[in-house]
Amino acid sequence: MMNVYGAAITLFLVMDPLGNIPLFLSILERVSPQRRRQVILREMVIALAILTVFLFFGQYILQGLHISEPALSIGGGVVLFLIALRMIFPRATGADDTADTGEEPLIVPLAVPLVAGPSAMATLILFSTQYPGQILDWTIALFVAWAASLIVLLSGDVLRRILGRRGLAAMERLMGMILTTLAIQMLLSGIEKFVADLGAL
Numbered sequence: 001m002m003n004v005y006g007a008a009i010t011l012f013l014v015m016d017p018l019g020n021i022p023l024f025l026s027i028l029e030r031v032s033p034q035r036r037r038q039v040i041l042r043e044m045v046i047a048l049a050i051l052t053v054f055l056f057f058g059q060y061i062l063q064g065l066h067i068s069e070p071a072l073s074i075g076g077g078v079v080l081f082l083i084a085l086r087m088i089f090p091r092a093t094g095a096d097d098t099a100d101t102g103e104e105p106l107i108v109p110l111a112v113p114l115v116a117g118p119s120a121m122a123t124l125i126l127f128s129t130q131y132p133g134q135i136l137d138w139t140i141a142l143f144v145a146w147a148a149s150l151i152v153l154l155s156g157d158v159l160r161r162i163l164g165r166r167g168l169a170a171m172e173r174l175m176g177m178i179l180t181t182l183a184i185q186m187l188l189s190g191i192e193k194f195v196a197d198l199g200a201l
Helices: 004-015 017-027 032-066 069-088 108-116 116-129 132-154 156-200
Strands: none
Touching: 004 017, 004 069, 004 116, 004 132, 004 156, 017 108, 017 132, 017 156, 032 108, 032 116, 032 132, 069 116, 069 156, 116 132, 132 156
């Protein structure tokens, strides 16, 4: 059974702040260091607001779409597994990944989808649907993961100087390995619930 600590770690891994550092710094390259911190804080607050909406109201969307709990668990496990594989075996990223319009980014792409991406939204919906009685735990877990991600992203310049690109890549691969085990567990839980529901028919 997932607890607040496990949920916070899962959300932190899914948000992938270490992997986002190069993208954030590249997108904000022409923004002054002082303004850069303000932009990161603003985008992170927007991301938190979006993720909170999905935490509290995402389950109603699923109910309207008639998506079952096992389907959500299995689907969420598959998505997290693919995210983990991308973290372990990242594709080459370059300047072409984000268009430089010369303007300060707003919401896209920093808040969405780099922080509040589909995988984070799906994870929160999964938590609130599987364990609706623990919504306070999931709120705390979301805030803890968000705060930790904010600290990492605000320290992006320092971490890149200390760890270098190879160090950041190694840390991201380690996080990907941890996320892989969490994804497999989520997938197995969904299959177990599906088999149990079949047996109850």
